[in-house]
Amino acid sequence: MISTENLLFAWIGLALITFLYLLRKNAPYGRHQSPGWGxxxxxxxxxxxxxxxxxxxxxxxxxxxxxxxxxxxxxxxxxxxxxxxxxxxxxxxxxxxxxxxxxxxxxxxxxxxxxxxxxxxxxxxxxxxxETASTWSFGLGFLLFVLGFALNYAADSRLIALRKPGETGYKIPDGPLFRFISCPNLLGEIMEWGGFALMCGSLAGLSFWIWTLANLLPRALAHHRWYRQRFPEYPGERKAIFPFIL
Ligand SMILES: NC(=O)c1ccc[n+]([C@@H]2O[C@H](COP(=O)([O-])OP(=O)(O)OC[C@H]3O[C@@H](n4cnc5c(N)ncnc54)[C@H](OP(=O)(O)O)[C@@H]3O)[C@@H](O)[C@H]2O)c1
Incomplete structure (x- = not known):
């Protein structure tokens, strides 16, 4: 019989395939939406x-x-x-x-x-x-979750506020959260579920974090590329999602 652990490894394998697919093809919603998706x-x-x-x-x-x-x-x-x-x-x-x-x-x-x-x-x-997580990893995970949630919320709020009521276009995001990276909202979400995985202390929790990375790393790279193409004056030193790295 197939064990639950093997099913979870298969689920994680599917996340890796999704990651490779999303690196080549942007998920078509928000700024990446285009006709032809039904x-x-x-x-x-x-x-x-x-x-x-x-x-x-x-x-x-x-x-x-x-x-x-x-x-x-x-x-x-x-x-x-x-x-x-x-x-x-x-x-x-x-x-x-x-x-x-x-x-x-x-x-x-x-x-x-x-x-x-x-x-x-x-x-x-x-x-x-x-088995439950140790007090240390539970506490560290909790801290990461709370910080990630706060970052995700604050960065989404800043992006939403770029449009005045009734406006529809896009602008270059500014403010301290966007100084080093284009997508602090997506980084916040990755931190949240990384913290959650630590708190779970299980393969199930880890699988969710791997899926979050598989979805959000390609999306952050796509957003970043899109900004650079759309705005020639886009800050050159800004990275996509990890300050100074990517
Ligand atoms: N856990 C996961 O796997 C997962 C997957 C996807 C998303 N999410 C979460 O869902 C939320 C939304 O994700 P997303 O990729 O759609 O975020 P996003 O592209 O950054 O957009 C967030 C909102 O801000 C607006 N916006 C973004 N950049 C803008 C700009 N430069 N000028 C004006 N308005 C701008 C967007 O408008 P438009 O809609 O018109 O572009 C949208 O309403 C995020 O918090 C993300 O973490 C989670």
Whole structure:
């Protein structure tokens, strides 16, 4: 019989294939959206459906198997829910993207990812006999998660505020968060789920972090290339996602 561990390794292998694909082809939403990707849906609704869905999948495991009472598990469930409650029900209403759409294909593939990822994490955290992270890695992971969440929120807020109400175009992002890199919001998200993986102390948590890297590193490189092509005056010393490195 195939072990759960092998299934998780296969899931991680798929993340690596996705990473290689996304390095060659930009995920077609936001500034990279182009015709030819089939029917579309208003982008705000797309965000709500595709990201709200993972909360249903994740919590279905606890409804089915019961919620373990260890404080570490309760904190992990709380942080996961906090992130996705914000992403599905707050973030979409802050966007200044009147009239924008996203391909149903993007919404569908995000839901497919959320179905597997929400199941992997829900299954992992609902096991009563799982090993928990050491106090050190749990504490360090918590700190990383909180810093990442704050960076992601602050950088997204700055980007959203670049457009005055009613404007639709793009501008060069400025301010301290954008001094060294083009995508501090994506770096914040990578830090969040890296911290979460440390707190989980499990292969399931690690798989989510690897998937986050697979999705967001190519997106940050694509955003960065796009800025350079679009704005000849774009600051030359600015990197894509890791200050001074990439
Ligand atoms: N965990 C994951 O795998 C994952 C995957 C994807 C996204 N996310 C998260 O979802 C959020 C959105 O991601 P994203 O890639 O769509 O972010 P993004 O391209 O940086 O855009 C964020 C918002 O700011 C606007 N914006 C961005 N740059 C702008 C500029 N230069 N001038 C004016 N407006 C600008 C965008 O408008 P437009 O929509 O019109 O471009 C959008 O409304 C991020 O917090 C990201 O971390 C997570």
């Amino acid at each position: 029917p579309t849906i208003p982008n705000r609704m797309g965000w709500i459906i595709m990201e709200g869905f993972v909360l249903l999948v994740f919590w279905a495991w606890f409804w089915h198997l019961g919620l373990p009472q260890e404080p570490q598990i309760l904190i992990l469930c709380g942080l996961f829910s906090l992130h996705y409650l914000h992403r599905s029900f707050v973030f979409p209403f802050r966007l200044r993207t009147q009239g924008k759409t996203m391909p149903l294909l993007i919404m569908g593939s995000a839901m497919l990812f959320n179905l597997v990822n929400g199941s992997v994490l829900g299954w992992d955290l609902s096991q009563t006999n799982r």
